[in-house]
Amino acid sequence: MSGELAPIDKAKFVAAKQASEFVESGMKVGLGTGSTAEWLVQCLGEMVREEGLKFKGVPTSKRTALLAKKVGIDVITLDEAKWLDLTIDGTDEFDADLTLIKGGGGAHLREKIVATASDRMIVIADATKKVDTLGAFPLPVEVIPFGLPVTQGLIGEMLTSMDVLGRDVVQRMQGDQPYVTDEGNFILDLHLKRIGNPRQLSLMINQIPGVVENGLFIDVCDVVIVGYGDGRVATRDITNDTGNVVQFDVLDDDNIFVDIAD
Incomplete structure (x- = not known):
């Protein structure tokens, strides 16, 4: 990709990058749908190719399945997996209780099934998705x-x-x-x-x-990872009421950006 990423894309990327660190070899992982989830799939694909990460991915849509296969992730169905260690997905809105509105990409049915068949659900989002009260997003x-x-x-x-x-x-x-x-x-x-x-x-x-x-996800999300346009990432774990902030140095000539552009 030539030129600098827009702040919103940097925010999505750093959130996805942070979330990808939760994935370990041997895991079975639900892969969400949407623009932020696509960054995650790209990050995980890079880890598969360059770091030897070996895990099974369960996509929540045909679109995600195609991308996951393209970047080298071993894709299986939920029927084959039976139960998942982790699901990582985006959201259209989330509030302080980590209640979500999802489904802007039309995949909330599969997303909810996959998320509830997981030990944990991590949501990745840019800061615009945080709201005091749900409902501005349809x-x-x-x-x-x-x-x-x-x-x-x-x-x-x-x-x-x-x-x-x-x-x-x-x-x-x-x-x-x-x-x-x-x-x-x-x-x-x-x-x-x-x-x-x-x-x-x-x-x-x-x-x-x-x-x-419906697209309301209640008592499903355990962790939210929020990215910012300046490279900051804030993580909040509702299960143990902890949180932290880290800073990423985003390089605009990173290969992952070229992959996204393609």
Whole structure:
């Protein structure tokens, strides 16, 4: 890559780089989906090629699987792995309790299954993803295609009794066609602006017929690693209430940046 990385990309890279140090040979690791998770896959691929790291990766999407194979990671399915040592994934929002909104990339169903089948979940993010209250990012809800208008209407009706500021329920599109997940389902994005009670909302959404899963991750994340544009990385472990900050020196001619550009 020629020229200097934008601060947002540096933030994503250093968070991913720090998270990659948690992966050890012999592990089975869930690999998330999204722009920050792609940096992680690149970092791990470099460790496989240059340091001899040997681990099994379980991708949360077809897109991640393709990239992981490309960079030399040994990819297996969750059925083959059965249980994972660790999952590392990005997020669209997280709060002080490490409750997440995920699904901007359309993979939150697989991401939640993989994360809950792991001993630990590490979330990597840039600093913009930290919020005081969830909800500015639309909450994705994966639904089956059959009876979509009914499901959409039931969700809207349910929201009238929830502690939220917005109640728009919008089908996600890809161009002029409905967005389709890897499981062949549709996504409804809930524009809520503020979510006062994520746990209650998650329970209520998942009771609606036609809903497969929503993008609220509650009591799933154990560690969050936040990257900053100046190379700082802050790590917080909620399980033992510890945290630390380190500084990375980011070199713009690093080979990993060339890989990302390709």
